[in-house]
Amino acid sequence: MITGISGGIGHLLLIVTAVVFLLLAGTFVAKLLRHPDAVRAELKHPVKLSFFPAISIGMFLLAIAGQHHEPELAAGLWRLGAVVHFALMLFILNSWVNHPHFKVVHINPAWFIPAVGNVLVPIAGAGLDYHEISWFFFSVGMLFWIVLLTLVFNRVLFHDPLPAKLEPTLFILIAPPAVGFVSWVKLTGGVDEFGRVLYYLALFFSLFLLTQVKRLARLPFFLSWWAYSFPLAAITIASWEMHEQLGGVVYHHLALFFLTLVTLVVGFLVFKTIQAAAAKKICVPE
Structure with missing residues (x-):
């Protein structure tokens, strides 16, 4: 009885979460269409740039939560999230490497967000039989976590x-x-x-x-x-x-x-x- 009730509540929360995600995604698409210059400016911003992978992270979280309720839908969402996250990770890494204006004071813990997305991939990916892809993302995420951890502590301890x-x-x-x-x-x-x-x-x-x-x-x-x-x-x-x-x-x-x-x-x-x-x-x- 209790298990059934908790399962029902969990399913309801999953639906609510999916609706909120779709609303936020729709809002972002509307912003992209109506104010593309603002989105381009955010993609060049040293702080706001790191928040873009929250899009693919949201997909991964929905895939994790939904893999036992709607496995086919969850698998499709996971695959889409993996493609989006990989593209964003390459874009962000290129921005970091080829930046014209980033400084040490721009570094903050939000820079971990892309790395967190990578290590999140296997939680659903392993259960969906994408083992090698999951290992790929996990390896990249762990490496950048260690590098960014050093940079963040350097910024927090020795700068403003x-x-x-x-x-x-x-x-x-x-x-x-x-x-x-x-x-x-x-x-x-x-x-x-x-x-x-x-x-x-x-x-x-x-x-x-x-x-x-x-x-x-x-x-x-x-x-x-x-x-x-x-x-x-x-x-x-x-x-x-x-x-x-x-x-x-x-x-x-x-x-x-x-x-x-x-x-x-x-x-x-x-x-x-x-x-x-x-x-x-x-x-x-x-």
Whole structure:
């Protein structure tokens, strides 16, 4: 009975998520058609550029969530997401390498987004029998995570502080090792030494960033606060995976803690976003 109810709720949330994704995608297409110059400017922007792979990441997340409900649709969405993400990754890498104006102060944790998309691929890809493609994306993602981690810490430690609007993106530090751990389990079939390294790195970053909550809570609300949601969801899923694979009461409690936390955070973010939209404080010129 409970399983049936939770499954029904999950299916409903999947439908709602798909509708929201389609609405956002439609809005972006409309922007592309009506204001192509604005999109081109964003593609040249050192910060906004890294957010474009959120399009393909959304496709991967829908494919992961839908692979047991609509496997054919999920497979098609995964394939489309892989093509889009690969194209965006090449474009972004070319922009980084051939940039005319990027500086160290432009580096921020949002630059991890393309790498996170790569390591996300195997979570659905392995189950859809795309093992070699999944290994390809995973390998590229892990390499760029290590490189970008070094660059981000260099920027944070030795240069000007992040702008207030970008400080919530520090939580993205959690995402690559947490998602990488789940992908590693899907690719290898279990938790080994390297899997443990990934999980405990994600857990360390989570605990470290929780010590920053008091400071971050004093910041005014920006849409960038949504950067809290995905990384917390990632460490929640990683903790459940550790519990499923190894058992143990510690992992179970960690998973419950992070599940409660991410549920409260997402609820709060929805409230703050609606409140800001009603006050016309979002989607305004910078």
